[in-house]
Amino acid sequence: xxxxxxxxxxxxxxxxxxxxxxxxxxxxxxxxxxxxxxxxxxxxxxxxxxxxxxxxxxxxxxxxxxxxxxxxxxxxxxxxxxxxxxxxxxxxxxxxxxxxxxxxxxxxxxxxxxxxxxxxxxxxxxxxxxxxxxxxxxxxxxxxxxxxxxxxxxxxxxxxxxxxxxxxxxxxxxxxxxxxxxxxxxxxxxxxxxxxxxxxxxxxxxxxxxxxxxxxxxxxxxxxxxxxxxxxx
Ligand code: GLP
Numbered sequence: 493x494x495x496x497x498x499x500x501x502x503x504x505x506x507x508x509x510x511x512x513x514x515x516x517x518x519x520x521x522x523x524x525x526x527x528x529x530x531x532x533x534x535x536x537x538x539x540x541x542x543x544x545x546x547x548x549x550x551x552x553x554x555x556x557x558x559x560x561x562x563x564x565x566x567x568x569x570x571x572x573x574x575x576x577x578x579x580x581x582x583x584x585x586x587x588x589x590x591x592x593x594x595x596x597x598x599x600x601x602x603x604x605x606x607x608x609x610x611x612x613x614x615x616x617x618x619x620x621x622x623x624x625x626x627x628x629x630x631x632x633x634x635x636x637x638x639x640x641x642x643x644x645x646x647x648x649x650x651x652x653x654x655x656x657x658x659x660x661x662x663x664x665x666x667x668x669x670x671x672x673x674x675x676x677x678x679x680x681x682x683x684x685x686x687x688x689x690x691x692x693x694x695x696x697x698x699x700x701x702x703x704x705x706x707x708x709x710x711x712x713x714x715x716x717x718x719x720x721x722x723x724x725x
Contacts, residue, residue, distance in 0.1 A: 613674035634667030
């Protein structure tokens with residue numbers, strides 16, 4: 493794992509943009525994208541950059557179950573707001589959290605991931621060490637699946653909703669095996685709420701109870717942190 497500590501999220505975004513630029517110049521064609529506040533500055537920098545994504549396919553990590561695409565808290569909406577309205581990609585995919593048959597939607601999503609492969613994966617990290625919506629205990633061999641969100645994730649994500657009861661209790665998430673199949677990964681973490689998960693991820697044992705710890709086994713991971721998130725390293 494390569495660890496880069498930055499002054500602020502703008503510097504973190506520029507670091508990640510440099511890595512992406514290099515990967516695109518080496519032929520990267522598929523981006524794995526994340527939502528949440530951590531990658532926001534990166535999308536802003538990417539949107540303002542001269543990078544051409546018109547031949548690039550994007551595949552997002554996850555989506556809430558039951559939120560229509562027009563709901564401002566859906567991840568479809570997030571991606572439109574933060575990236576796609578500014579920068580066109582050739583094709584973009586997000587899990588269908590409104591599918592009648594969610595398990596079929598999960599299998600279809602795995603087919604999409606298998607078809608394209610992921611060259612460059614963006615990640616955030618949950619306070620409990622989740623990546624995507626792969627909560628503690630998720631099998632490292634998992635593909636896309638339906639997730640029951642933990643109380644801690646519902647609590648953390650309630651800051652984006654009017655009230656906690658509005659936070660969906662389930663999501664469809666790309667699995668850990670799919671994330672690990674990405675050729676190159678950049679993870680952003682900012683703020684003291686992430687410090688414990690970051691310390692476990694970098695220094696602790698690789699264990700399913702801290703999903704992000706699996707990244708220790710990946711050959712090309714860059715962790716971009718601010719001082720607070722790095723404070724327990
Ligand atoms: C959600 C998303 C994750 C994200 C995490 C942290 O649970 N599913 O992909 O990494 O939140 O979000 P934030 O970056 O806002 O702290």
